[in-house]
Amino acid sequence: MITCTDVFLDSFFVARQPVFDAQKNIWGYELLFRNSEGTNTADIGDDDAATSQVIADGFGLIQDDIEDGQRLLVNFPRNMLLEGAADFLPPEICVVEVLEHVQPEPDVLEALRDLKDRGYVLALDDYVGQEGFEPFIDLADIVKVDCLDLDQDELANIAGNLKQLDVHLLAEKVEDNEMFDLCRNLGFELFQGFFFSRPEIIPGKKISTNNINRLQLLSAISGEEFEVEDLTKAINSDVSVSYRLLKFMNSPAFGLPNEINSIQQAIALIGYRKLAGWLRMILLSDMSSGPAGNELAFLSIKRAKFLELVCRDMKNCPLSAESMFMLGLFSLLDVLLGRPMPELMEELPVEKDLVKALIGEECDALVYLNLIKLLEKADWDGLTKLIMDNKLSPISVARNHMAAMQWANEIVVMGQAGNN
Template sequence: MPLMGEFYITKIPVLDQHQKIYAYYLTVMNQEDKPASVNDLADILVNVNFEKLAGNYPVFLKIEPEVLKHDILDYIPEEKIVFLVSPENLSEEDLLLIKELKNLGFKFAFEYGSDFEKIESYADFIFAKSENLDSKVYLLKDRTVVTDIYSQEEYQKLMTEGFRYFKGDFIFRPSTIVEKKIDPSKLAVMELFTKVRESFNPPEIEELIKRNPDLSISLLKYVNSAAFSFRNKITSIRHAISILGQRNLLQWLLLFLYRAGDTEPYAETLLEVSAERGKTMEILAQQIKLPDELAEKAFLVGMLSMVDKLLGMPKEKLIKELNLDEEIEKAIIDKEGVLGALLNIVEKTEEGKVGEISDTIKQLGLHLNDVMSAQLKAFAWFEDVNLV
């Protein structure tokens, strides 16, 4: 069923004090950045499986208060959703309704501000901007989500002060890369990636994968996951390689590269965001009828767009190490060409800045709903991928 209306979704990780994903902050917004209305939420419920959207994580959903008075709540999975509401203009009737909904199992988060006292007793979570952290917030830091964090230094400082939940684009912002020696396991994956891309020789690839038990197990889980619909289960490395083919093997290797770095800061977050970027770009590339080779490159561009943070290697050097062509390099480094345009679209959509790329979307012959539909498919695909 096609999506209705001109709105889009942003799904931003909320991290805990261990630099792991705790939840997702989801907003259904138009270009004026309004919270989700009843109509917006109805469209989402028709088109989105929350389990596919966020897996086992809870979701913070920013809504208009009118949603709380509507029978659409009968279709909301209360164990999955935490409603985020602005306390401004909430009436006594609204507060009584919130109390009733809490008794039914719904959870609530409120934006911190001058009207906070009247909703404090109802708040499971508090959303407070990093610039507004006063003594009152410090007393409630065990249930405060600190937002608008723009640097890793600020994130580290807040963690040492005892805050537990954090939201901001500090993870994705460009940072100075201090080169470090690449872990041998990651280096092996990079070398295998290059070999698969340059000359797809299944017997040789099978031998290389078998030398690494972690790779072998991951490959079998990947090919047997719900992301694929093969009639028969795959039980051998050789069968997996032959049935996946070069393109899917390259995708798996990049996913595994992130998974192999799960001891690095934000690795889990980088894996999910990068994978969903790549898949969204691949779907959009197919929609605008780019050749298969460019659709494959679109996935690689999205996946590689943040791998420099994982490996501690400048993007230019990484591209050289993986022997990637100029078209991919220009897309990642300079946002040039059609692949660069697609990367810019997914990045700006993640940031909630669709207005900045509306012209680009039109120039590619796409609509905003095409982008959102591709994102939703990418979210579902990632939840189906088994990389444990």
């Protein structure tokens, strides 16, 4: 696993977005990046600021996330296509994605034919039926259609035309389950967007007994005044949780000098508040079920670590670092449990400012939750504005997000191992 200090990429904003198949299994990921160094100006910089080193380091950053058979879509601006940056990436994993502003000029088409001959899969980004892109479509294996700004008739017309060709259709910016169902019915095979992180609230839906127990455990250790006895009781009430917590503590990630054999010993070594943080992560991971479960766990844990790191860099953080961590960790609780966030907040004894941010009410902490959401969506313009408006350091934001991505991936991998 490479670290932030090892890579040139740490001055870039990096987003990793999942791509799902029609059964909502993860087919692969898209890696998006943008140089953070121009963020304090009106222009964040263009995609040609990317370099071969950025692309190679980006692949190194998330290659551990990719399971056998999964793919990684990597954005290629014109200069990187012509300079042979794909040579750094394995063709059996990486999909070369031609960005929407690249024109089908002879030298670009020649470079793409060469990549295709060498076994690379090619994808065309942001296709909305524009004329003149036929040479790209003739070479493409995957065509990505931006669904957000198309009405249903326009989307059906584009899908119908593309289905007559030998290409796979990928719907991007699929923001809710209704759009997912529409695109699937129109013949799209792959889906990218944040539909999977939107809560599906089903009136009368019952939470499983296991998740009720987990929510009760969360409640016991989420207030400001919980005691060591509450923590010990919460851990010991679930054999699976206590086993996995001890397995976490004895993993190389902790680097503790001696083996830990009991919860009391763990509390003595790292403190009960820190141990409670680890327990909250395990409980949230256990609530993550279904094909998108690991991705939801990853997002929750990454948000938690990012907000904690941002807080520690600030002179006047709106909440404590521990509360900022909890804000990120609980930010997808409504998705995990299929219940409205305000309803869930009535059952968790968390501080008022944290509750306000979680239910979307205006408060200082909400700014930072919105910051991580903009990073995840690769909304570079919105991200730039928020950073400038709040006088944040773009380099610090980029590096903290990178560190949080790496940390969350290690935790999720450990969690998966603990379940085996």
